[in-house]
Each structure stands twice: as structure tokens, then as C-alpha cells.
Amino acid sequence: MQCENTTLSLLKVNDFVAKAIRDRLPDVLVINVCSSPGSGKTTLMQETGKRLQNRLNMAVLVGDPETERDAIRMREVGINALQIVTGGMCHIEAQMIYQALDHIDLTGVDVLFIENVGNLVCPAAFDLGEDYRVTLLASTEGDDKPKKYPRMFLTSELMVVSKADLLPYVPFKVDNVVADARDINPDIEVITLSSLTGEGMEAWCEWLVAKAETKRRVAIAA
Numbered sequence: 645m646q647c648e649n650t651t652l653s654l655l656k657v658n659d660f661v662a663k664a665i666r667d668r669l670p671d672v673l674v675i676n677v678c679s680s681p682g683s684g685k686t687t688l689m690q691e692t693g694k695r696l697q698n699r700l701n702m703a704v705l706v707g708d709p710e711t712e713r714d715a716i717r718m719r720e721v722g723i724n725a726l727q728i729v730t731g732g733m734c735h736i737e738a739q740m741i742y743q744a745l746d747h748i749d750l751t752g753v754d755v756l757f758i759e760n761v762g763n764l765v766c767p768a769a770f771d772l773g774e775d776y777r778v779t780l781l782a783s784t785e786g787d788d789k790p791k792k793y794p795r796m797f798l799t800s801e802l803m804v805v806s807k808a809d810l811l812p813y814v815p816f817k818v819d820n821v822v823a824d825a826r827d828i829n830p831d832i833e834v835i836t837l838s839s840l841t842g843e844g845m846e847a848w849c850e851w852l853v854a855k856a857e858t859k860r861r862v863a864i865a866a
């Protein structure tokens with residue numbers, strides 16, 4: 645009972661900070677990118693940066709238990725990126741994002757991506773002040789994951805089936821994951837793509853541009 649109360653109050657604190665993040669970024673589209681380790685989050689950020697460099701200004705806060713490797717990879721392709729080292733923690737909490745906002749220049753930024761720690765369980769429980777949660781599921785992970793990790797798919801607006809170039813070589817049925825994900829969350833959108841071949845990247849980029857425009861329009865009207 646004691647434990648339940650502690651968990652509840654910690655999540656309430658997180659929600660309070662998540663609201664403060666939303667208040668701080670009224671005209672920046674914030675996307676929380678989640679997945680298992682290695683599903684292709686950083687590679688997708690790199691390719692998105694290359695494709696949208698003339699259309700959207702983007703920045704990335706990237707969380708990992710250790711190392712600055714992902715932020716370095718993104719900076720190498722010209723993306724404004726800051727690493728959050730969680731010191732072994734399996735997810736990012738809103739407080740980490742709130743503090744990181746003081747250390748990244750968001751002047752003129754249209755989209756702030758948060759690359760969460762690779763994990764399909766813990767990140768699902770923490771609102772980071774995002775507008776949209778996007779969960780990647782790679783073709784190499786098996787098509788049984790949405791039903792095994794339902795909270796992640798229940799709380800995501802978009803499921804990205806990544807590494808589509810490997811679909812011919814692995815026993816993974818896109819129809820099965822879409823059916824399972826929509827069983828959990830009937831409204832979840834789905835984009836299938838490959839950061840390597842570029843298949844599906846246009847649909848992903850158009851999705852982002854549309855969401856960024858809507859966010860900007862709403863902010864101007866407010």
C-alpha cells in the first residue's frame with residue numbers, strides 16, 4: 645500500500661513538470677520517440693534531419709543510460725542535439741527534460757524530438773510534455789510485441805514499423821502488428837519505413853510537417 649502511494653505521488657510530480665514543459669514550449673512540436681534498444685531511433689533522427697533541413701528546424705534531446713554516442717552521431721549530420729545520460733535509469737522523466745531545456749538553444753526550432761531510452765516498458769509511464777508519442781517497432785523484433793507491451797502502444801499516437809528493408813528476410817507480418825496495435829489502441833496511426841532505403845520516409849516527413857504546422861497555427865491563434 646505504502647509502495648503504491650509512493651508510485652502515485654511520483655507520477656503526479658512528473659505530470660506537473662510535464663505540464664510546465666508544455667507551457668514553456670507553446671509553439672514547438674515535441675515528439676517523444678520510444679522503442680526497444682536498437683530499433684533505429686537515432687538513425688531515423690539522422691535521416692529525418694537530412695531530409696527536412698530546408699523545411700523544419702529540429703533539435704533532439706537524447707537519453708541513454710551511458711555515453712554521449714547518439715548525440716555525437718546526430719551532431720555529425722548537423723543536428724542540434726544534447727545527450728541526457730540517465731546514469732543507468734531505464735527511462736527519461738519530465739524533470740530531466742525540463743532541466744535540459746536550459747542547455748539547448750531552441751531559438752527558431754519547429755520540432756523538438758526526445759529520443760527516449762531504449763525500452764518498451766518504463767518510458768510508457770512518463771509523460772515528457774510531448775505533443776505526440778511515436779513508438780518504433782523494427783521488423784527484426786518479432787510481430788508479437790504490441791500485445792506483450794500494450795501500455796507503450798496504448799499511449800502512442802503513431803507506430804513506426806522500422807527496418808522495412810529487412811521484411812523479406814524475417815518472419816514478421818506487418819498486418820499482424822497493425823491488427824494487434826489497433827486492438828489495444830484503435831486510433832493509432834501506422835507508418836512503415838526504412839531509414840536505409842528511404843521507403844516510407846516521405847510519409848513520415850509529411851506527417852511531421854503537418855503536425856508542426858498545426859502546432860504553429862494553434863500557437864499563433866492563442
Ligand SMILES: Nc1nc2c(ncn2[C@@H]2O[C@H](COP(=O)(O)OP(=O)(O)OP(=O)(O)O)[C@@H](O)[C@H]2O)c(=O)[nH]1
Pocket residue numbers: 679680681682683684685686687688714761762806807808809810837838839840841
Ligand atoms: N537494415 C536496417 N538497419 C537499420 C535501419 N535503421 C537503423 N538500422 C541499424 O540498426 C542499428 C541500431 O540503430 P540505431 O539507430 O542506433 O537504434 P536506436 O533505436 O537509436 O538504438 P538505442 O539508442 O541504442 O536504443 C544500427 O546498426 C543501424 O544502422 C533500417 O531502416 N534498416
Ligand SMILES: [Mg+2]
Pocket residue numbers: 685686687714759
Ligand atoms: Mg539511439
